[in-house]
Amino acid sequence: MKQEIEIRTADGVAKAHLFKPDGALRSGAPGVVLYMDAFGLRPALDGMATRLADQGYIVLVPDLFYRAAPYGPFDTSAFSNETSRKAIMALLTGTTQAMTASDSGAFIATLRDNGASGRIGTVGYCFGGGRALTAAGTYPDDVAAAASFHGGNIASEAPDSPHRLAPSIKARVYAGNAGIDQSFPPEQSARLAEALRTAGVDHVIENYVGMDHGWTVPDNGAFDETGAERHWKRLLTFFDETLG
Template sequence: MPTISDTVTTPDGTCPVTFTTPEGTGPWPAVLMYPDAGGPRQVFRDMAAQLAGYGYAVLVPDIYYRSGDWAPFDLNTAFTNPDERQRLMTMMGGITPDKMTSDATAFFDYLESRPEVSGTTFGTTGYCMGGRTSLIVAGRLPERVAAAMSFHGGGLAADDPGSPHLLADQIQAAVYVGGAENDASFTPDAAETLDKALTAAGVEHTIEWYPALHGFAVADHSAAYDKAAAQRHWDAMKDYFGAHLPR
């Protein structure tokens, strides 16, 4: 699929992005794809291309652009190597809900400016920490998000003032959450809390469990990747965005 590297100006600097479109002239509805804690890398360019093949323009941002020229992470070892874990947790912790919101505003403005993109509302999807970001952005920028998806996302209903479930009454998007079974970052209790919050707010939503490990959808996370679960997640994205993103 056609892919360009570009930059988006945000209040905090210049964020590198990749922008992938289907073959042809378009325009197409657009999806903002948030990577997992490992950040943008080849596997997410491949994933953007696969989603583009379903008929979407896809933007993948460098979520760590404020850290400058950062070294890539290997998620198979990053959490077991003390130095890498500290570096990763520090960089993750620097991405606050306020920064997610200001960044997403710039990303949506960029998408709206592209001739390849149709409409003024968008989809969001994300993995791990990106799944949490996807829902926070849907709550903080409700007028711009038509469908928000999260896969093996953590902290979706946490004891944290920035938890996405506290934004339920602001969300206008349809929400899909694909949780990993036996995932300490998104437990059945957390799923129940999220479900109750979304239901009380009248948000159309689906929460499903995948019999796989946290990280099941991302192929280079070999310790957790599950081919069957990954395919199920692709089918879910194709169906959910197909039903909820304007064409």
């Protein structure tokens, strides 16, 4: 069941989509924040959230670009158009890790207010991958499982790179990466692994050979059905083991 809601944050009001399992909500249902990719809220992400909800999770998909609303809408071919590419890049660079870290407190509270109990899971795609990890490092007593798929620059040299929060993370971490991805080259994978291992974080970093950036999202030109199903198998097992 999908609901369109609004979330009050420190900086304004964010639109979001909330998904609950059909039928009676079981006691103690885990909550999941799904952090969007660069193209914003749209049916493809709704479908992914619905699949998680069908497994018994309460799922929140917030608009991370709400400070710049209205914008778009964009489809995943937007980067091939110079005008829309510039608009998306402005949204990406204008939405900092610190902003989303602050917002995530309100996202977690919204899940609680809507019946989620126990610790929370986060999962992010592309731009959202780093946000999922940042949430785990910012709210370690809330987030028990954090997953990133084709997350860009999640272990860069930037001062706000998510890997720098590893010492604060109590969650299990899963990072599923495209085989070749300019936004997450091998040196970043090594840096992430070192940071998580040094911090004593239970983690898996997996390289999906042959997959391109965006392979998990159905409306992305890089979508790969076999690779996407592999991602679902990993994600659902990860959440079931950690949040179940």
